[in-house]
Amino acid sequence: MKSSKISLLAAAALAAILAGPAAAETSFKLSAVGSPGTPEIDAAMKFAELIGEKSNGEYRIDVLHSGQAGGEREIAEGMQFGTTDFAILGGIVQNFDPALMIVEWDLLFKNNDHVRDVMNGPIGDEISERLQKNLGAIKVATFMRSPRLLTTNAEVDDLDDIKGMKIRVPEMPARIALWRALGAQPTPMAFPEVVPALQLGTIDGQENPIGLITSTGIDEAVDYLADTKHLYGFMLLLSSESAWDRIPAEDQAMFKEAAAEAAAYNDELVEQSNEKGMEKAAAKMTVTQPDLEAWRAATADVYKQFETVEGFSDLYNRIVEAGQKY
Structure with missing residues (x-):
């Protein structure tokens, strides 16, 4: 009986050696100033959940909400210097590229579809290039906000x-x-x-x-x-260049897919919040x-x-x- 147990242990050890070392989990931090219960933070949590599911646990995203990583300026500067992995940011981006004052320009966007059309098309691509040049950030998705x-x-x-x-x-x-x-x-x-x-x-x-x-x-x-x-306000889900470079090209598509799903979830929450708020008002x-x-x-x-x-x-x-x- 004893020799049988030893054989089983030896077989298990050999199998572990042949399988090689377990894949190390790659973790990122996502920083935002909002609190749980707000659409963008609930959507950030959804993004983290989706990444864990889609990658079978290979990637983990920890959401630092409620200003745990500082205010918007500190978070944005972290993108610039590569010390922030992911972030949800709004109008603060114009502090790093004044042309992006269009993010908070009254009477410019007609409705949410106008925003999506712009941000998901050639103009959005140009904005992405400006963000990468001036903030060191990659635009991953656009989250709508209440107008x-x-x-x-x-x-x-x-x-x-x-x-x-x-x-x-x-x-x-x-x-x-x-x-x-x-x-x-x-x-x-x-x-x-x-x-x-x-x-x-x-x-x-x-x-x-x-x-x-x-x-x-x-x-x-x-x-x-x-x-x-x-x-019509919106926020940007951004990745720092350094964090994005840590993600193999074949996995970046997965991150964008999860981000698009999280953005749709955010937008649904925003619509629900708007309806309740208008009823109350x-x-x-x-x-x-x-x-x-x-x-x-x-x-x-x-x-x-x-x-x-x-x-x-x-x-x-x-x-x-x-x-x-x-």
Whole structure:
């Protein structure tokens, strides 16, 4: 009996030797500032899950959410220096390539399909090249975000209604120029100050996605919501060049496939969140549907103020042209 056990052990050892060493798991970290429960982080988790399944455990992605890897700037700089493997980033990319201010340009994109058409086509390829050159990042997928809407202390049915209104906007030159062209008085302000400023009448309105409007008390501070969708936002799932180079070419297609599935999952979650948010807001606020054609006409030449930014005008005009069918 003893010799039989020894023989079995010897056979197992020989089999292990012949099979060679077990394949080492390759792990990556994906960094983002959002928290679980937000579409982009839930989609990041889905991406990690899909990679594990599709690779039979050969690859693992750990999601560092809630700012565990720092703010957007720190994460973006990590892409630049190769210390961040994967990341989900938004408008911060324009800090590294000013032409990419088109990522957060009011009234540029007509709808989500316009965004997808651009980002998944030749223009998106050019944006990818710029990201690789200026940020050291590879664009893997595009995640939609909730569009930005306008909330005010007076009803907004058309463009004339916002003339002279003090509207809080992020402190970004292009966005300030756009709202000034609309006839408003753009007022940069830190976000924590927005609700008190609305309540005191220091500002007349602000613009943000519906999720923030209903979760931060904005829907209690003012009575009117203009469903403008003036900015169709999106985020980019990026890989650093160094991380992408660690993935064999035959596996990169698998990563892109998983990313596309995760993007579809994200977009579905965004749509569900938008519907719930609008229902909640409509129970408290008067909702209007302004026609934005006049708004686009009023801001059509604002881009000329930024013509000195290398590559910007070309990207802008091509995106406008791509949107003519929407």
